[in-house]
Amino acid sequence: MTTSQQSSALHENEGVSEPETTNKSAIQAIKNKRHKQPSVADLVEGILAKDLTALSRAITLVESTNPQHLKKANAIIQECLPYANNSVRIGITGVPGVGKSTFIETFGTFLTAKGKKVAVLAVDPSSTLSHGSILGDKTRMEDLVKDDNAFIRPSPSGSSLGGVARKSRETIILCEAAGFDTILIETVGVGQSETAVHSMVDFFLLLKITGAGDELQGIKRGIMEMADAIVINKADGDNLKRAKTAKVEFNRALHLYPPKESGWQPKVLLASALKNEGIPEVWELINTYLELAKTSQYFDHKRKIQNKFWLLQTIEERLKSDFYNNPAIKTELQIQLQHIENGTTSPFAAAELLLRMK
Amino acid sequence: MTTSQQSSALHENEGVSEPETTNKSAIQAIKNKRHKQPSVADLVEGILAKDLTALSRAITLVESTNPQHLKKANAIIQECLPYANNSVRIGITGVPGVGKSTFIETFGTFLTAKGKKVAVLAVDPSSTLSHGSILGDKTRMEDLVKDDNAFIRPSPSGSSLGGVARKSRETIILCEAAGFDTILIETVGVGQSETAVHSMVDFFLLLKITGAGDELQGIKRGIMEMADAIVINKADGDNLKRAKTAKVEFNRALHLYPPKESGWQPKVLLASALKNEGIPEVWELINTYLELAKTSQYFDHKRKIQNKFWLLQTIEERLKSDFYNNPAIKTELQIQLQHIENGTTSPFAAAELLLRMK
Numbered sequence: 139m140t141t142s143q144q145s146s147a148l149h150e151n152e153g154v155s156e157p158e159t160t161n162k163s164a165i166q167a168i169k170n171k172r173h174k175q176p177s178v179a180d181l182v183e184g185i186l187a188k189d190l191t192a193l194s195r196a197i198t199l200v201e202s203t204n205p206q207h208l209k210k211a212n213a214i215i216q217e218c219l220p221y222a223n224n225s226v227r228i229g230i231t232g233v234p235g236v237g238k239s240t241f242i243e244t245f246g247t248f249l250t251a252k253g254k255k256v257a258v259l260a261v262d263p264s265s266t267l268s269h270g271s272i273l274g275d276k277t278r279m280e281d282l283v284k285d286d287n288a289f290i291r292p293s294p295s296g297s298s299l300g301g302v303a304r305k306s307r308e309t310i311i312l313c314e315a316a317g318f319d320t321i322l323i324e325t326v327g328v329g330q331s332e333t334a335v336h337s338m339v340d341f342f343l344l345l346k347i348t349g350a351g352d353e354l355q356g357i358k359r360g361i362m363e364m365a366d367a368i369v370i371n372k373a374d375g376d377n378l379k380r381a382k383t384a385k386v387e388f389n390r391a392l393h394l395y396p397p398k399e400s401g402w403q404p405k406v407l408l409a410s411a412l413k414n415e416g417i418p419e420v421w422e423l424i425n426t427y428l429e430l431a432k433t434s435q436y437f438d439h440k441r442k443i444q445n446k447f448w449l450l451q452t453i454e455e456r457l458k459s460d461f462y463n464n465p466a467i468k469t470e471l472q473i474q475l476q477h478i479e480n481g482t483t484s485p486f487a488a489a490e491l492l493l494r495m496k
Numbered sequence: 497m498t499t500s501q502q503s504s505a506l507h508e509n510e511g512v513s514e515p516e517t518t519n520k521s522a523i524q525a526i527k528n529k530r531h532k533q534p535s536v537a538d539l540v541e542g543i544l545a546k547d548l549t550a551l552s553r554a555i556t557l558v559e560s561t562n563p564q565h566l567k568k569a570n571a572i573i574q575e576c577l578p579y580a581n582n583s584v585r586i587g588i589t590g591v592p593g594v595g596k597s598t599f600i601e602t603f604g605t606f607l608t609a610k611g612k613k614v615a616v617l618a619v620d621p622s623s624t625l626s627h628g629s630i631l632g633d634k635t636r637m638e639d640l641v642k643d644d645n646a647f648i649r650p651s652p653s654g655s656s657l658g659g660v661a662r663k664s665r666e667t668i669i670l671c672e673a674a675g676f677d678t679i680l681i682e683t684v685g686v687g688q689s690e691t692a693v694h695s696m697v698d699f700f701l702l703l704k705i706t707g708a709g710d711e712l713q714g715i716k717r718g719i720m721e722m723a724d725a726i727v728i729n730k731a732d733g734d735n736l737k738r739a740k741t742a743k744v745e746f747n748r749a750l751h752l753y754p755p756k757e758s759g760w761q762p763k764v765l766l767a768s769a770l771k772n773e774g775i776p777e778v779w780e781l782i783n784t785y786l787e788l789a790k791t792s793q794y795f796d797h798k799r800k801i802q803n804k805f806w807l808l809q810t811i812e813e814r815l816k817s818d819f820y821n822n823p824a825i826k827t828e829l830q831i832q833l834q835h836i837e838n839g840t841t842s843p844f845a846a847a848e849l850l851l852r853m854k
Contacts, residue, residue: 212844212848215844216842216844216845219842219844219845308844330688330691333688442836442837442839445836445842445843446833446836446837446843448843448844449832449833449836449843449846449847449850452843452844452847453819453847453850453851454812454815454816456847456851457812457815457816457819457851458812458815461811461815474807475804475807478800478803478804478807479800479804481800484573484574484577484803485803485804485806485807485810486570486573486574486577486666486806486810487574487577488807489807489810489811489814490570492807492811493811493814493815
């Protein structure tokens with residue numbers, strides 16, 4: 139086999155009779171589809187057949203700002219909904235430096251080895267500003283990115299957290315319809331995005347490290363309160379002793395919070411993603427939680443609450459996008475912003491004027 | 497003077513000839529006004545004449561959910577706008593227990609003694625839930641509440657932070673038109689409300705104490721980053737030494753952040769509101785900042801940026817309230833929420849259905 143032949147994956151079985159399901163006309167059909175815009179039916183069929191190209195393309199429609207694309211995206215989601223929901227959704231947060239990427243790489247690889255199909259998504263409203271943000275650089279997850287049973291998608295871009303979160307919420311549905319049974323949703327633990335992620339997951343995991351000053355580790359009380367588990371990462375070598383002390387402290391701190399509606403008492407675990415230590419224990423803990431939550435029906439209850447929240451979120455996002463995408467309003471908004479800049483109007487008068495154009 | 501006579505403040509000068517400005521017909525006019533709904537013109541006139549009853553009533557209209565009241569409120573704000581803006585707006589945040597009320601009491605009294613007119617407002621979206629919340633209990637500010645040059649208004653109630661913040665933003669305008677030149681806006685430092693308050697003030701002050709574990713003091717990195725000054729309160733007695741150490745640490749931490757757009761390097765001060773120590777230094781620091789910011793024109797620039805932000809916020813709040821107050825949508829929303837509860841629809845389908853009713 140020459141190098142030029144290797145450059146196309148479609149030739150890799152050359153010389154071997156191709157199986158019927160990938161006969162030449164099917165390949166031609168796929169090639170054709172790639173060159174024109176696939177229909178809603180094409181994409182739904184692809185997603186349900188676990189075709190990752192179809193999944194990626196559908197997610198691109200979800201993430202688009204083009205109203206035609208969004209219409210298509212909504213239709214695809216509607217079709218996929220009956221096949222969604224059969225997964226566990228895990229939120230993973232922690233400030234930069236705690237080793238989120240390494241943890242997800244190790245944890246994700248552990249899960250695919252157990253036969254799970256793992257989708258890794260991210261919610262990071264700052265990603266348009268800071269560029270090389272979480273999951274933006276897939277090379278930080280070298281093994282997982284090559285794993286056939288894993289699908290990694292960086293954070294959608296967008297200026298508003300609501301918009302970014304809505305896109306991720308819908309992407310979860312598509313991934314589940316494509317057969318992914320474990321959804322990991324990464325977020326950076328310094329803003330308001332944890333609340334958004336918390337509202338779309340079954341289990342919320344907070345990564346920590348010891349050694350950094352707590353003030354600069356900067357996890358606010360609200361996030362501690364959301365956590366179903368705290369994993370102290372990098373608990374290896376010289377760090378191990380301090381990590382054990384921190385475990386005791388965090389456990390004590392967690393007990394100060396009022397009991398959770400789920401009845402679950404959050405746990406603290408030690409792990410070293412880099413050395414692949416403590417990872418099975420994290421999965422075991424999540425399963426203990428899932429068993430409890432499913433038995434008590436809290437699992438379904440929570441998903442219903444989340445769905446109600448997402449109903450309102452979807453409405454509010456659409457009200458805004460319909461308003462701001464109105465061409466006349468778009469033009470007038472720029473004029474009013476200039477008036478504010480010049481000090482010739484007030485925000486209230488300008489808002490009034492624009493709202494009357496609805 | 498008997499006890500029954502004391503019960504009405506209007507009789508307190510009995511036996512002394514009443515000054516002309518409060519003659520009997522004027523009193524009757526005020527009494528009449530109190531019994532009917534005052535007009536927009538009445539309230540604007542009252543506000544500009546520094547009448548606190550008119551101010552309070554106008555704020556009540558701003559805080560109302562009745563569309564008629566809101567219309568009146570908008571008209572009043574429009575009339576007041578040319579008289580607003582001549583103040584310094586100071587945000588004060590800190591977790592419960594840092595002594596915000598005592599600090600505001602001492603700081604406010606210090607300011608009125610210097611001839612300032614001080615309005616104290618609060619932004620606390622949780623106040624409807626937790627009742628006895630910040631500023632709800634005015635008795636915690638015994639001196640300030642009796643001070644003729646101070647006006648204290650607890651947080652407006654409301655379920656959404658956006659709504660609560662919009663009301664406070666508009667209340668600032670009314671207070672300024674009523675001659676208040678120093679606006680203190682208190683918020684509790686555990687949620688997202690600091691961002692809202694930060695977007696309506698010129699100077700943002702973070703109160704801290706030493707001694708409490710930092711993890712439970714729970715100020716997130718984002719809030720540290722917003723602060724123009726950190727005041728370590730309760731820096732007295734046995735606490736003084738620890739407070740001095742903390743000052744060094746916070747100063748070091750503040751230097752780790754990127755420089756502010758204003759060019760201002762945030763400072764750390766020690767104070768004891770209870771012992772009335774360190775208060776003039778806080779005011780001096782704020783004035784140093786104001787001088788710098790006004791000279792560089794950053795002060796005006798920031799207010800313009802804030803006005804643009806508030807234009808968008810006002811629009812988005814109104815889009816939501818117009819939608820949710822539509823009676824047909826109100827009814828259908830309850831039905832759709834029930835469908836979600838029963839698992840017979842998805843949040844996306846339900847949102848679509850409701851949005852088509854717009």
